[in-house]
Amino acid sequence: MRAWLATLGVVAQMAFRNLFASRLKTIIVGGIIFFGGLLVVAGNSLLDSVVASMSRSVIGSVAGHIQVYNAKSKDTLEVMGRMMMGDPDLSQLDDFAKVRDSLLKVENVKSVVPMGISGALVTSGNTIDLALEKLRSAVNARHDAKTDAQRVEAEARVASEKGHVRQIVSVLQGDLKNAKAVLDERTIDPADGAAVNRAASDAFWQDFDKEPFEALEFLENRIASQAADADLLFLNYIGTDFQAFQKSFDRMKIVEGTTVPAGKRGFLFAKHVYEEQLKLKAARRLDQIKEGTENEGETIATDPDLKRMVRENVSQVREILLQLDAAKTVDFRAKLQRELGSQEADVGKLLAAFFQTDDQNFRERYDFFYKELAPSLELYRVRIGDVLTIKAFTRSGYVQSVNVPVYGTFEFQGLEKSTLAGALNLMDMVSFRELYGFMSGEKLAEIQALQKAAGAREVSRENAEAELFGSKAEDAPAAKAPRRIEATTTPGVAPVMRDLGESLGGKLQREEARSRVFPADEVERGVVLNAAVILKNPKKIRETIVAIEAQGKRDGLTLKAIDWQAAAGLIGQFVNVIRMVLYVAILIIFLIALVIINNALVMATLERVKEIGTLRAIGAQRRFILAMLVVESIVVGFIFGGLGAGLGVLLVSVVGKIGIPAKSDVWFFFFSGPRLYPFIGTSNIVAAFAIVLLVSAFSSFYPAWIAMRVTPRQAMQEEE
Amino acid sequence: MKAIVSVREAVKNYTLGNVVVPALRGVTLDVVEGDFLAIAGPSGSGKTTLLNLIGCVDTPTSGSVEVAGKDTRRLSERELTDLRLHTIGFIFQSFNLVSVLTVSQNIELPLLLQRKLTGPERAQRVSALLERVGLREYGTHRPSELSGGQRQRVAIARALVTRPQLVLADEPTANLDSVTGAHILDLMRELNRTEKTTFIFSTHDQSVMAHANAVVRLADGKLVDRVTPAQAAAENGLPA
Ligand SMILES: Nc1ncnc2c1ncn2[C@@H]1O[C@H](COP(=O)(O)OP(=O)(O)O)[C@@H](O)[C@H]1O
Ligand SMILES: [Mg+2]
Numbered sequence: 001m002r003a004w005l006a007t008l009g010v011v012a013q014m015a016f017r018n019l020f021a022s023r024l025k026t027i028i029v030g031g032i033i034f035f036g037g038l039l040v041v042a043g044n045s046l047l048d049s050v051v052a053s054m055s056r057s058v059i060g061s062v063a064g065h066i067q068v069y070n071a072k073s074k075d076t077l078e079v080m081g082r083m084m085m086g087d088p089d090l091s092q093l094d095d096f097a098k099v100r101d102s103l104l105k106v107e108n109v110k111s112v113v114p115m116g117i118s119g120a121l122v123t124s125g126n127t128i129d130l131a132l133e134k135l136r137s138a139v140n141a142r143h144d145a146k147t148d149a150q151r152v153e154a155e156a157r158v159a160s161e162k163g164h165v166r167q168i169v170s171v172l173q174g175d176l177k178n179a180k181a182v183l184d185e186r187t188i189d190p191a192d193g194a195a196v197n198r199a200a201s202d203a204f205w206q207d208f209d210k211e212p213f214e215a216l217e218f219l220e221n222r223i224a225s226q227a228a229d230a231d232l233l234f235l236n237y238i239g240t241d242f243q244a245f246q247k248s249f250d251r252m253k254i255v256e257g258t259t260v261p262a263g264k265r266g267f268l269f270a271k272h273v274y275e276e277q278l279k280l281k282a283a284r285r286l287d288q289i290k291e292g293t294e295n296e297g298e299t300i301a302t303d304p305d306l307k308r309m310v311r312e313n314v315s316q317v318r319e320i321l322l323q324l325d326a327a328k329t330v331d332f333r334a335k336l337q338r339e340l341g342s343q344e345a346d347v348g349k350l351l352a353a354f355f356q357t358d359d360q361n362f363r364e365r366y367d368f369f370y371k372e373l374a375p376s377l378e379l380y381r382v383r384i385g386d387v388l389t390i391k392a393f394t395r396s397g398y399v400q401s402v403n404v405p406v407y408g409t410f411e412f413q414g415l416e417k418s419t420l421a422g423a424l425n426l427m428d429m430v431s432f433r434e435l436y437g438f439m440s441g442e443k444l445a446e447i448q449a450l451q452k453a454a455g456a457r458e459v460s461r462e463n464a465e466a467e468l469f470g471s472k473a474e475d476a477p478a479a480k481a482p483r484r485i486e487a488t489t490t491p492g493v494a495p496v497m498r499d500l501g502e503s504l505g506g507k508l509q510r511e512e513a514r515s516r517v518f519p520a521d522e523v524e525r526g527v528v529l530n531a532a533v534i535l536k537n538p539k540k541i542r543e544t545i546v547a548i549e550a551q552g553k554r555d556g557l558t559l560k561a562i563d564w565q566a567a568a569g570l571i572g573q574f575v576n577v578i579r580m581v582l583y584v585a586i587l588i589i590f591l592i593a594l595v596i597i598n599n600a601l602v603m604a605t606l607e608r609v610k611e612i613g614t615l616r617a618i619g620a621q622r623r624f625i626l627a628m629l630v631v632e633s634i635v636v637g638f639i640f641g642g643l644g645a646g647l648g649v650l651l652v653s654v655v656g657k658i659g660i661p662a663k664s665d666v667w668f669f670f671f672s673g674p675r676l677y678p679f680i681g682t683s684n685i686v687a688a689f690a691i692v693l694l695v696s697a698f699s700s701f702y703p704a705w706i707a708m709r710v711t712p713r714q715a716m717q718e719e720e
Numbered sequence: 721m722k723a724i725v726s727v728r729e730a731v732k733n734y735t736l737g738n739v740v741v742p743a744l745r746g747v748t749l750d751v752v753e754g755d756f757l758a759i760a761g762p763s764g765s766g767k768t769t770l771l772n773l774i775g776c777v778d779t780p781t782s783g784s785v786e787v788a789g790k791d792t793r794r795l796s797e798r799e800l801t802d803l804r805l806h807t808i809g810f811i812f813q814s815f816n817l818v819s820v821l822t823v824s825q826n827i828e829l830p831l832l833l834q835r836k837l838t839g840p841e842r843a844q845r846v847s848a849l850l851e852r853v854g855l856r857e858y859g860t861h862r863p864s865e866l867s868g869g870q871r872q873r874v875a876i877a878r879a880l881v882t883r884p885q886l887v888l889a890d891e892p893t894a895n896l897d898s899v900t901g902a903h904i905l906d907l908m909r910e911l912n913r914t915e916k917t918t919f920i921f922s923t924h925d926q927s928v929m930a931h932a933n934a935v936v937r938l939a940d941g942k943l944v945d946r947v948t949p950a951q952a953a954a955e956n957g958l959p960a
Contacts, residue, residue: 010825010832017820614816617777618878619805619833621798712777712804715816716768716890 011624015631022607025600030640032593033692037644038651039589040688041680043582045652048681051575053672058568060251060672061412061421062238064113064532065541067567068103068548069093071560077530078569079117079238080420092438093557096528102555103533108544110536111248116239116432116529117424120392127322128168128224132216135161139212158212162205163326165219169199171321172226174348195222233277235390237425239432241523242266248534251415257384257408263517265431267388267404271411272422278381281319282355283374285309286366289357296663299359313355317348320377328376335372384408387513390427394437402431403513414673417665420571429526430518438527533561571669590691594699601633601703612707613715622708629704633696641692645685652678724886724918725751725774729783732769732941743769745941746783751920753885756912758929759922760952761938767922768890770938774920775808775888776800788885805833809879811889811908811921815871817863817878824850824859827877834882849877853907869900873907880911889921893928905931926953 019026059065062079069077075088093099100112138161142154173196198204199219208215238245242260246252260266275284292298292306300306324332329347336350337343344350357365382388384406391401404427415421427435535544545561552559565572605612612625659675662668670676732744744766751757751774759767772778773785776792779800785792788807792800804810809830817826824846831842850856853873863871872892879887889908893901909931912919921932929935935952937944947955 007832007835010829014820021820610816611818614818616801617804617810618830619801621801624833713772715812716772
């Protein structure tokens with residue numbers, strides 16, 4: 001035994017000395033293994049850290065640890081990363097309370113949040129529609145005026161609104177001129193052009209007061225349709241119980257307004273959606289330029305994105321112009337002339353000049369915009385407190401419309417900038433069910449009655465879109481009739497209506513949306529699509545999934561439980577994809593390393609043929625030679641692999657202190673905040689060593705085979 | 721006296737592609753214990769081939785080679801290696817020291833391979849041999865720091881460290897000048913006398929043959945005769 005150890009000693013000694021003697025080989029081979037070890041440790045640690053923080057993002061923003069849905073569903077549940085695709089085909093869970101009670105029997109379950117995820121395509125209000133509506137109401141007021149004072153006041157209103165409409169028409173006239181310059185003349189309907197020119201003419205406005213209703217009708221029918229400034233908006237929303245949601249997802253915080261009170265209808269915008277999609281675009285771009293220059297250290301001069309935003313602000317002043325009535329036009333002209341020291345009278349040109357910002361004047365212009373201009377503008381297309389009319393296709397293909405008051409905006413702490421985490425808005429469960437087409441028995445009867453009365457016909461999901469957007473019938477009576485199911489007359493748009501008009505129906509509906517309180521029982525005992533489950537011990541996801549499904553069976557429920565990663569759909573897959581990429585990269589690097597190490601070892605072995613022959617001649621068995629080479633490889637592997645892994649650990653822990661800043665909003669989600677703080681996993685160090693040893697072993701095979709074949713006779717050969 | 725080496729009608733053919741090169745064409749030779757035998761012959765006459773057969777580095781194509789009573793043709797490659805390790809010592813023409821080991825480590829190497837002695841025993845043997853070959857001061861040196869003669873002395877010490885019955889030396893002085901070569905032969909001769917080790921060495925150098933007990937002459941793969949060094953010298957017209 002001791003002699004055996006002594007042999008191992010000499011083997012090791014020879015191995016060490018050989019390594020030292022052929023330094024170049026050792027450095028090449030060692031260098032590769034060093035970087036291999038570094039890559040495995042640092043890369044895997046980084047990835048594990050991303051997975052861990054991403055899981056916090058997914059779990060903390062909507063998925064919870066586990067999602068539960070009906071096992072009978074045709075599709076699998078995905079709560080994140082869905083874009084404009086249709087809703088997955090999920091079977092409903094009939095009674096949430098029953099599901100919740102069943103889940104809470106499972107030991108590890110902390111809380112359960114009811115959910116339903118869907119989306120609706122909506123168009124936001126058209127500026128000219130609103131302006132015309134105001135003009136019409138002013139004309140009506142003048143018509144109905146009883147006293148002189150009333151008449152004078154109404155006359156002033158009419159004049160102001162007329163100014164606004166004229167302003168809009170002149171913008172449209174400008175558009176038309178531009179269109180003619182850019183597009184083929186023939187593609188523009190000459191009747192449209194004639195209508196705009198007529199509406200822009202002094203004669204039209206001089207005659208306006210003679211036949212105001214006729215003129216209004218002309219504007220509404222011939223002009224409003226041409227001012228296509230209404231954007232299509234796709235809102236994704238989760239129907240949920242706000243109180244349960246907020247308690248379970250404690251990263252959620254209200255930014256503006258308040259949460260929706262228990263039992264009430266209500267809508268909370270994701271702050272990100274609110275800023276990104278509902279804010280006046282010029283203002284949004286100013287915000288982004290400010291963010292870029294002040295927080296990300298970029299400059300307008302060098303960053304192409306910021307440059308583009310400045311360009312868009314200069315060329316897209318129309319959005320602001322449309323909001324200006326006569327008084328505001330005068331006000332803006334004066335302010336901008338002063339600010340710019342300009343004599344220009346055209347507000348559009350003044351705005352374009354104002355938005356032509358550079359790194360020097362940007363901050364001043366930004367402040368000026370928010371202090372002087374913004375107060376006169378509608379910065380958001382929907383304000384907190386407005387009632388939102390959301391129309392969606394129910395599962396049976398009807399178009400269902402629900403009015404929900406907007407209570408505020410919310411965001412998830414640390415994920416403020418993440419598009420992914422900020423894509424879902426929140427809606428109360430009752431409204432969600434109505435939009436999705438879940439009906440209580442009572443409601444169903446009511447609807448069937450209405451249907452008969454209105455002569456509605458069944459519309460399949462496939463052609464519901466055509467039904468909704470296809471016909472450009474007269475103004476939307478549906479929006480004004482409470483609880484009315486879309487019948488054959490469908491409005492041209494499904495607007496986010498800020499102003500439901502002064503009609504009695506509108507008022508009643510708004511009132512109902514604001515004040516009606518649904519009993520807790522109706523909220524809880526209803527249908528949901530899925531439920532998020534928060535666990536006491538998040539490490540036991542797998543076991544809990546099994547337990548949940550088993551408990552469901554005992555309680556007569558067909559529950560399917562999936563972990564957050566599966567629920568995150570594509571985003572969950574994303575991590576696997578990165579991991580695959582890393583593994584493939586490691587594989588390729590190690591394959592290359594294998595080849596290079598192999599070559600270096602073959603060269604070294606060929607150089608040592610005589611020495612090996614001598615050893616064989618003086619009585620060394622083949623296995624001694626093999627042991628010597630293997631020890632050499634292992635020593636190199638361990639030392640350099642160890643150094644590489646060590647540097648990896650050091651690097652990761654240093655970076656773990658400083659953190660890696662998230663460059664773009666996508667990374668906020670994967671980093672679960674503004675910075676990623678990577679950490680070391682011991683398994684990665686073990687993996688690094690295993691891989692390094694494996695590569696060392698594999699790359700030694702061929703050279704070892706060569707060495708094995710060296711005969712003792714080769715010791716005698718004289719190299720001439 | 722007992723024969724430690726017994727070669728009977730040994731034939732060795734090498735094949736180079738399709739050509740068969742006869743290196744030995746039936747050599748019969750006995751070497752007794754304690755002999756100090758020279759194998760002489762011109763280049764290509766088969767000296768190295770014969771020594772390889774005796775040294776169990778190669779086996780004959782036909783005929784037999786017995787070393788220490790063992791027929792080499794019946795031994796496996798592993799057994800041949802063991803025979804080399806325990807019974808034979810090798811001295812090479814170009815010394816063949818392991819360049820990465822020190823002088824002492826080179827000498828100790830066969831003992832480590834043998835795995836018979838303890839560390840102190842090995843150290844004791846190595847230092848005694850260092851003393852014996854006159855390299856006491858050089859134990860920690862590297863081979864590259866030594867002269868040719870010193871290196872060959874290290875090689876001799878390495879060959880003798882296991883106290884083999886037989887030491888083979890293939891042209892041990894070919895890479896040395898004549899004075900150094902003579903010293904090496906003197907050393908071998910002395911060890912032969914004191915340690916009773918059998919030496920077989922090859923040479924084509926007349927002055928080297930002079931040290932031997934007997935000279936076996938080879939020509940063209942055949943044993944010509946076995947003569948005294950004096951006879952060999954006389955035939956070549958050189959003083960003994
Ligand atoms: N490995 C070998 N392959 C082919 N021929 C060889 C080989 N070794 C020796 N020979 C040939 O065998 C003959 C004897 O060679 P060798 O024993 O080396 O002679 P010496 O040592 O006396 O110079 C020579 O003709 C030589 O060319
Ligand atoms: Mg030779």
